[in-house]
Amino acid sequence: MATAMEMLSALKTCLSGLGSAFTGRDATAIGTDATFPVATLAIQRDDLVGEETEIEASNPYQLWTRHLMLEVVVDDAGDWDAALDAAWIAVRRLLATYPHSLKMGGATFFRAESGSNRSALQVPLSFDYELNLLI
C-alpha cells in the first residue's frame, strides 16, 4: 500500500487527462486563462480504516483513510446542464483508470452565477493509505 502523498500524486496525474489538475496552494490560484475543465483536489480529513475510531498511538504500522474533495470547474458557454454532464462523465471515465483502490461518492452540481460562464461539480473521494513509523 502506498503513502498518502503517493496516492494523491497518482490521483492528480490521473485527473490531468481532464485538462489541468491542481493540489495545494496551486488550487487557490487558478488563472482565468487556464484550460477548462480544471480539477482541484482538496484534502479534508483522515479516519482510521474500518470501524475503529481510535488507535494506540505507539502502533508503528497504521492504516488510515484519507478523505478529499474533487472539484471540477467547467466553462459552460451558457449551457451548464450539458457541460457539467460531460465533465461528470469524463471524471468517472478517468477515475475508472486510477491504478489504486479509490472510493467515490455522488456529485453535487453548482450552476454558473449571473455574469459567469463557469459552473462546478464536487465529488467526495477517499482512499486508504499506510503509515509505517518503522521506516
Next chain:
Amino acid sequence: MSSQFDAIMARTGLPALRRAFGEPVAYSGSVDVATWAMFSRNPATVGQFGELIEARITAEIPLADVPDPQPGDTLMRGDVEYRVDQVSGDDGYMVTVVLRAV
C-alpha cells in the same frame, strides 16, 4: 412629478457622467436603441475548494433609453456582444445590468 434634482440630473448630471465615463453601445431586445453605458468589472470567486477569480461585468444604462431591460437582451460594445443575464437595480436615472460575453 419630477423634482428639481431630476432636472439637475437631466441637464447636468447625466451628460457629465456620459462625457466622463460613457461608452457608445447598441442595445437590442426589449428595446432597440443606440445609447451609452458605464461599464464596471468586479472580481468574483468561482469554486469552493479550488479558487478562480474572474471579472464580472456590469453596465449602467440610462433608464430613459432602456426603461425595462430584460434577461436575454443584448448589448454591443464595439465588436463585443454581451447578453443581459440579470437586472440588478436602478437608481431612477441609470439601470444596472449584469452582463456575460457571448
